[in-house]
Amino acid sequence: MSLSRLLERLLQLIPVLLGVSAIAFLMMALTPGDPVQIIIGDQSITPEQEAELRRGLGLDRSLLERFFIFLRNALQFDFGTSYYHRRPVSDVIAERLPATIELSLVALIVALVTAIPLGVLAAIRKNSILDRLATVGSLLGVSLPGFWFGLLLIMLFAVQLQILPVSGRIGYSSEVPTITGFLLIDTLLHRDLAAFGDALRHILLPAITLGLPMTAILMRVTRASMLEVLRQDYVTFADAKGLSRRRVLFRHALKNALIPTVSVAAIETGSLLGGNMIVEAVFGWPGLGRLVVESIFLRNYPLVQAAVLLYAVTYVLLNFVADILYTVLNPRVKL
Amino acid sequence: MNALPRLLLATALATCPALMPAAVVAEDLIVGFTLDADTLDPANHRKRETETVIRNIYDGLLTRDPDMRVVPEIAEAMTQVSPTVYDFKIRSGIKFHDGTEMTAEDVKFTLDRVTVEGAMGDGQTSPRQGLMGPVASVEIVDGDTVRITLKEPWPILPAMLPNQQIVSKAFVEANGTAGMATMSNGTGPFKLGEWRKGDAIILQRFDDYYGGAPDIAPVGAACVERVIFKIIPESASRVAALLAGDVHIINELPTFSIAQVKANAGTDVMTVNGTRSFFLAMNLQGEVFDDLKVRQAAAHAIDKDLIIDRILDGTAARIEGILSPDAFGSSELPAVSYDPEKAKALLAEAGYPDGISITMDTEGAFKDTAEAIASMLTNAGIRTTVAVGESAQLTEKWRTAGKPKSGDMYFSSWGNGSLDPFDIFTPTHKTNDRGNSAGYANPALDALLDQAAVEMDAEKRAGMYREAELMINADQPYVYLWVPQDIYGVSKKLSGWAPSADSRINLHDACIN
Numbered sequence: 001m002s003l004s005r006l007l008e009r010l011l012q013l014i015p016v017l018l019g020v021s022a023i024a025f026l027m028m029a030l031t032p033g034d035p036v037q038i039i040i041g042d043q044s045i046t047p048e049q050e051a052e053l054r055r056g057l058g059l060d061r062s063l064l065e066r067f068f069i070f071l072r073n074a075l076q077f078d079f080g081t082s083y084y085h086r087r088p089v090s091d092v093i094a095e096r097l098p099a100t101i102e103l104s105l106v107a108l109i110v111a112l113v114t115a116i117p118l119g120v121l122a123a124i125r126k127n128s129i130l131d132r133l134a135t136v137g138s139l140l141g142v143s144l145p146g147f148w149f150g151l152l153l154i155m156l157f158a159v160q161l162q163i164l165p166v167s168g169r170i171g172y173s174s175e176v177p178t179i180t181g182f183l184l185i186d187t188l189l190h191r192d193l194a195a196f197g198d199a200l201r202h203i204l205l206p207a208i209t210l211g212l213p214m215t216a217i218l219m220r221v222t223r224a225s226m227l228e229v230l231r232q233d234y235v236t237f238a239d240a241k242g243l244s245r246r247r248v249l250f251r252h253a254l255k256n257a258l259i260p261t262v263s264v265a266a267i268e269t270g271s272l273l274g275g276n277m278i279v280e281a282v283f284g285w286p287g288l289g290r291l292v293v294e295s296i297f298l299r300n301y302p303l304v305q306a307a308v309l310l311y312a313v314t315y316v317l318l319n320f321v322a323d324i325l326y327t328v329l330n331p332r333v334k335l
Numbered sequence: 336m337n338a339l340p341r342l343l344l345a346t347a348l349a350t351c352p353a354l355m356p357a358a359v360v361a362e363d364l365i366v367g368f369t370l371d372a373d374t375l376d377p378a379n380h381r382k383r384e385t386e387t388v389i390r391n392i393y394d395g396l397l398t399r400d401p402d403m404r405v406v407p408e409i410a411e412a413m414t415q416v417s418p419t420v421y422d423f424k425i426r427s428g429i430k431f432h433d434g435t436e437m438t439a440e441d442v443k444f445t446l447d448r449v450t451v452e453g454a455m456g457d458g459q460t461s462p463r464q465g466l467m468g469p470v471a472s473v474e475i476v477d478g479d480t481v482r483i484t485l486k487e488p489w490p491i492l493p494a495m496l497p498n499q500q501i502v503s504k505a506f507v508e509a510n511g512t513a514g515m516a517t518m519s520n521g522t523g524p525f526k527l528g529e530w531r532k533g534d535a536i537i538l539q540r541f542d543d544y545y546g547g548a549p550d551i552a553p554v555g556a557a558c559v560e561r562v563i564f565k566i567i568p569e570s571a572s573r574v575a576a577l578l579a580g581d582v583h584i585i586n587e588l589p590t591f592s593i594a595q596v597k598a599n600a601g602t603d604v605m606t607v608n609g610t611r612s613f614f615l616a617m618n619l620q621g622e623v624f625d626d627l628k629v630r631q632a633a634a635h636a637i638d639k640d641l642i643i644d645r646i647l648d649g650t651a652a653r654i655e656g657i658l659s660p661d662a663f664g665s666s667e668l669p670a671v672s673y674d675p676e677k678a679k680a681l682l683a684e685a686g687y688p689d690g691i692s693i694t695m696d697t698e699g700a701f702k703d704t705a706e707a708i709a710s711m712l713t714n715a716g717i718r719t720t721v722a723v724g725e726s727a728q729l730t731e732k733w734r735t736a737g738k739p740k741s742g743d744m745y746f747s748s749w750g751n752g753s754l755d756p757f758d759i760f761t762p763t764h765k766t767n768d769r770g771n772s773a774g775y776a777n778p779a780l781d782a783l784l785d786q787a788a789v790e791m792d793a794e795k796r797a798g799m800y801r802e803a804e805l806m807i808n809a810d811q812p813y814v815y816l817w818v819p820q821d822i823y824g825v826s827k828k829l830s831g832w833a834p835s836a837d838s839r840i841n842l843h844d845a846c847i848n
Contacts, residue, residue, distance in 0.1 A: 032728045032731050032732075037731070037769075038730070043381060043465065043752075087516050095532045158576075158579045159578050166567070166576040167565070167581070168534055281568050282569050283572065287533070297725070
């Protein structure tokens with residue numbers, strides 16, 4: 001892809017993001033529920049004090065006024081102050097984002113590492129017991145609700161066998177100064193192997209829970225496309241040439257069979273961010289998903305608006321990456 | 336062998352020993368807690384969970400003992416000089432966590448920061464201003480006495496003061512309100528170790544602690560070296576963490592998990608009377624519930640004892656008025672009997688011999704209980720459909736503060752952390768007040784509540800609230816249901832800790848054996 005084409009694609013993002021900002025703002029502002037009443041709850045307050053609180057949050061202004069203030073500030077990357085944390089929304093989100101990204105990436109790795117070999121094996125040994133088991137397994141993987149599967153894992157590995165922790169990112173005897181915010185990387189950079197192991201033990205169950213539906217989908221995609229490729233003439237030709245089966249499968253067939261897998265994986269990574277909200281709650285994972293759900297219920301407008309925007313940018317960028325990967329893997333495709 | 340598999344194998348081998356569970360350091364006391372603190376600034380939040388965490392770091396002028404009596408903490412003594420003037424003599428020798436001495440100056444600064452408009456900086460007023468009542472001024476009268484002067488009598492002041500924690504003037508001036516959100520310098524039994532946002536708040540024992548309220552023994556530094564509030568929002572996971580031995584205390588144990596936690600060898604259940612009253616609000620502006628007879632029919636239709644016994648597992652106290660049995664001014668009231676036949680007869684008298692059809696709004700968390708109530712109402716001729724809504728939406732629909740409202744019935748509740756009728760009776764029953772979801776309007780009651788709010792004679796004041804309770808018991812704008820207990824799961828290794836009715840988790844005296 002040429003540089004100008006790349007730039008053009010990036011420029012297309014601008015109207016998309018403007019549209020998303022407007023939707024994020026309106027969605028929150030038009031949802032019933034008054035942030036001030038939620039903040040006060042059952043505690044006593046006089047009408048004057050209530051008005052003062054409303055003024056302090058900027059909620060005494062008209063909807064239109066608030067929208068323009070939001071847009072103006074957002075263009076300068078200022079998303080306002082969280083009603084509850086009383087700190088800039090960008091700070092609050094930045095604290096929670098690494099945990100979410102780390103979990104998503106590990107879930108993605110878990111999914112790729114299990115799904116691709118299983119999918120290939122199922123295709124090669126079509127209709128074998130392994131193939132059937134994998135197919136049934138993938139059906140279960142797509143259908144099991146994450147919160148339920150997560151709780152089952154907790155009951156087995158944490159409560160019964162007591163070999164993995166129920167929740168959190170790392171134990172409290174470990175102290176890891178932040179470098180990247182990703183504990184698995186930071187612990188290695190500090191050469192603290194014990195802490196790395198501890199972080200790995202903590203991330204295992206949530207990553208498996210989060211990665212399960214994706215594993216199932218990727219396995220089916222890989223299996224189907226591998227079967228498709230194996231029927232192609234060039235594979236028959238390679239076989240006829242007397243190439244080893246291994247070489248045919250891995251050098252010729254797999255490379256082409258992985259094209260759909262890669263693009264589905266990139267798009268599904270976006271949905272990992274959505275699945276995070278539930279998995280993070282079940283495993284007490286201190287990520288962004290949980291924070292956003294809590295903020296929606298509390299009508300913490302600035303935080304939700306910024307987070308929706310962030311999700312949208314991520315999703316759009318992931319699609320963009322998928323497109324680029326597609327052209328790399330398959331040079332015949334031009335963007 | 337290629338480089339990649341070799342690397343993977345090496346990593347796997349290297350991490351094997353590290354994968355084994357680390358040896359448990361027994362001294363950490365870990366609380367599995369529903370929510371993270373929003374901020375560590377005692378003056379900049381309105382949330383109970385945040386206050387629970389903050390009160391282990393910061394102490395207040397006054398606090399409450401296990402029997403919920405208000406006792407001095409940082410104040411050595413409180414003297415009421417006149418109906419509007421209170422003097423607090425400040426204990427000497429109290430240190431902040433940074434080692435500086437706490438003085439009356441800090442107390443005045445703290446109270447000004449909460450009560451004076453714009454005192455938080457950047458034109459912001461503390462969201463906790465409303466919890467301090469009509470404060471006119473805070474002054475230091477001699478070196479160690481702080482005087483609070485009120486604009487008008489407000490007998491609730493001592494009951495509300497435990498909710499305000501004393502901050503260091505120098506520390507706030509140095510770090511600003513922005514810094515106070517994530518840093519702390521209190522006088523409480525624990526100081527902040529590390530705050531892993533969304534994950535845990537790690538607190539360390541403050542060895543120079545002055546000891547806390549002398550009325551609450553033992554007095555001295557805290558028992559454990561480290562306390563950790565570990566955030567686990569999902570109830571099932573919180574219970575699992577307790578059963579697995581990962582945590583020592585969990586809050587909000589669901590009633591359906593009580594048996595499981597009791598049956599487990601290393602854990603137990605602790606309860607304390609709560610402060611939240613549950614009720615059914617009936618829309619008095621609506622077509623059917625404007626008739627007293629229909630409201631009485633609804634009250635007679637519900638078997639509260641059965642629901643408390645079967646659904647709430649016996650962990651609630653029934654009420655016949657708005658006040659919880661532990662609240663100031665609470666008294667024995669005429670009980671409304673469970674009598675579906677009488678309910679049907681009352682409906683017929685009101686002109687509905689074939690019964691009525693209504694909808695009951697409630698939040699998802701209370702769906703089971705609401706369904707049980709609905710089936711009882713239906714049996715008595717009030718055919719009820721449960722509609723589940725989201726909290727923020729229902730609040731806007733029902734708590735209209737006098738504006739017209741739609742809806743028939745609302746299964747809801749109101750909290751009363753101060754255990755003083757002032758902040759539950761007035762908002763839920765005074766004409767057009769914030770929490771008056773029934774839309775009840777009774778000028779005689781309004782006058783009585785206004786009078787009681789400023790009455791300084793405790794006995795007279797309690798008498799007024801009894802009179803008010805009798806009025807609402809007769810008018811039945813709500814069906815008053817129960818006050819649930821707060822339920823905690825605890826490890827049997829824990830000693831020296833008991834839950835507190837104001838949801839404070841005071842870990843000063845808690846030990847791990």
